[in-house]
Amino acid sequence: MMKTRDSNSDGRSRKSQSTPIASQPGTLPETLSGIDRRGFVQLLGAGLLVTVFEGIAEAQRGSGGGGGGRGRNVSARIHIGEDGTLTVMTGKIEMGQGARAELTQSAAEELHLSPDAIRMVMGDTQLCPDDGTTAGSRTTPSTVPAVRQAAAAARMLLVGLACKQWGVAENSVEVRDGVITHPPSKRSVTFGELAKGGAAARALDQPPPPNVSVTPVKEWKVMGTSYARPNRRDLVTGAHKFPSDLILPNMLHGKVLRPPSYGAKLLSIDLEPARAMKDVVAVREGDFVGVAAPTTFQATQALEAVAETARWEPAPHPSSTEVYDYLRRRVRSKRDVENPFAAEMAKAARGFRQTYRTAYIQHAPAETRTALAEWKDGNLTVWTCTQAPFGYHSELMRAFQLPSECVRVIVPDFGCGFGGKHTAESAIEAARLARAAGRPVSVKWTREEEFTWAYFRPAAVIEIEAALDEKGQIVVWHFININSGAAAVQTPYRIARNNCRYVPSDPPLRQGSYRTLAATANNFARECMMDELAAAAGADPLDFRLAHLDNERLRAALEEAARQFNWRERRRQKRAAGTGIGLACGTEKASVVAACVEIAVDEAKGEIVVKKVTQVFEAGTVVNPENLRKQVIGCILMGLGGALREEMIFEGGRMLNASFGKYLVPRFKDVPELDIHLRNWPGLEPVGGGETPIIAIAPAIGNAVFDATGKRIRQMPINLSTAKSSQTAS
């Protein structure tokens, strides 16, 4: 079984090696094959087994959720092997957002160790504590503190062990680079020496001491630095095994039959054409039909052969052009949509009513949904890409009626999530096929499947009613998000009569999470409407916002963005024809963002080009500046896609643009001049930064389009050709 560390489990390979061209079936890296108790001891050293199974038991009780993981023995999180190898375990996963680096530096800071001396095992339901789903920007505010607490506790317990051996007081020793020193007696011992014979592992197998304290920010040495992703070398050599890269001996490639249109019901199908093919397994279990074959090419041919025999009963389904009316009509509670301040609206000096819309879009992660399933002695192991390892664990238990200890989910660092990888369909598909085939099966969704059958970021219809008094102050604000969610639905602006809510509908597509989900739609509608009201009040958009804004952090971000962009001066200057500037701000998940943009518009061609983005982002104390900068830039550029182009187009239950050739995500040529400013808010605990930076870009562009053209486009994606319909729709 496993003998040594490997690039999956610790994120760092032994050495880069060129993969040999192998004619025999390849094997998984050793740490990926099913780990039994003996193997586990070999991986991490003795002293951990008890807590591993406690970890699973806790998962069953559903204690993960928040991402903190409290009340465990230190050894559930931190292990020291007899060779001194320091392993940190987390149920969080790495998908490019930087958790591996951040959590490694968090542990290093508190252990007083070099981060390079730490192995981080992530997203393995058998080894790791349940830290909840990697979502909601929770790794930084919840899991970073949990890891810091555990690491600080581990350091204290190791110090306690050394001091006990020496018979000296704990406050008389120092810890640096994994060495405990007692200066008066000039004695020292390394963590590794303490670990010999398993004494250190036993010392960690107890609850954290009550008086654990973490390193104050001003004393940080590793946290607060731009520590780079530990397994980056394997990413440039191709050595890193993404979930879709894993190969097991005798593995087959699986394909699943999809309906020809949404809601179509399978009436009949003949599996014989596939079964007649060499080495092909074909399965039907209820509505599930799938095939598995030695190559993807054969599996695709087998699936096409059975698909030709299928008879379907289609179901009615709205088109993407009808979807907004569809959602509006099916709103769950008509009363919740009504404005409770209708009387005040009527009395106010000026009233406004507008409808904003945002389209269904897809996450389009780089790596499509993928899972490799293996059954052995009634136990199921699945290697997959998911943000929710423990959620998948539960889904697999339910789907196959298995007890907790018979299911293991392992999540190697994978290619993008963006909130799109929370549900276990590919894992269940692979497990079904593997069970039927009696062999391991890998299922990799095609790009078309990913665009069509993965859940979508929900479309929204947002209805706003607002009133201004004689002085140009907003006195009524009624804001209803239909269908897409409550994130950032509340206004940060001071308004006496304000009613903001999310009202569910009955959506025609599977919908789910997305990078900060509804906050993008809500902030788009709110910040564009703020611009409309500013124009109606004859005020500058910046002054109008500041006049309604008490949130000190958001004010600071907005004022800095305006200053960096030279907003006031540029507003005074006459803009060249076809040029516009706009700004927007917002807050969500305890962080704040503000953006100013400059755009060029060619109305005849219907073209909008974003020339420059100045963005200020603040998420408390910064843990890793370079990683945060990448997240902010990634959000802005990803946000450009949703702002200007991305929209799922469907008709008759079929997706018409399920391809990178038709659904145009941002590319190199779309990158504007970027002027990024990360504010550090000293004294404020670090909060997550991978989502909120996406919410300001679309409204800033929408407001710049108005500045350039005089047209309000109340729809995402912002498309000049839909401007007219948007304006008449209200």
Added chain:
Amino acid sequence: MDITIGFTVNGKAATVTTDPQRPLLDILREDLHLTGTKYGCGEGFCGVCTVLMDGKRTLACITPAKDVDQKTIVTIEGLADGDKLHPVQEAFLAEGAMQCGYCTPGMILTTVALLRENPQPTEAEILNWMDGNICRCNNYPNILNAVRRAVREARR
């Protein structure tokens, strides 16, 4: 009807008997276990499957087996010289030009091909050349810096 093709991958001879229409991508990943070359779209729109075929940038997902006979292929696994990374790989590391890293092999090989065909590209030529490759993490600025660094290093 299957055909047998012979070609060179990363300096080693390979012989594969397969369907003539089967994509090179599947042959590399499934038959030869060279999984550094990734699947992204299967239609040639995203560039993550980029390899070098006879030195030229080639999209493995739309290259059928029949077109690979007697060709020379370089994948990401064949770029480094033992433990010594290729200068383009070094440039990507130096600029932190990866987030999830899934598009990285394709980006690196696309850059290697650029330097071969146009060792001193202008900024516009770099953008034109790289525009076929998608990075869904949208780490484009760092990747561009890595390409520029690789161009500078190649000039020296």
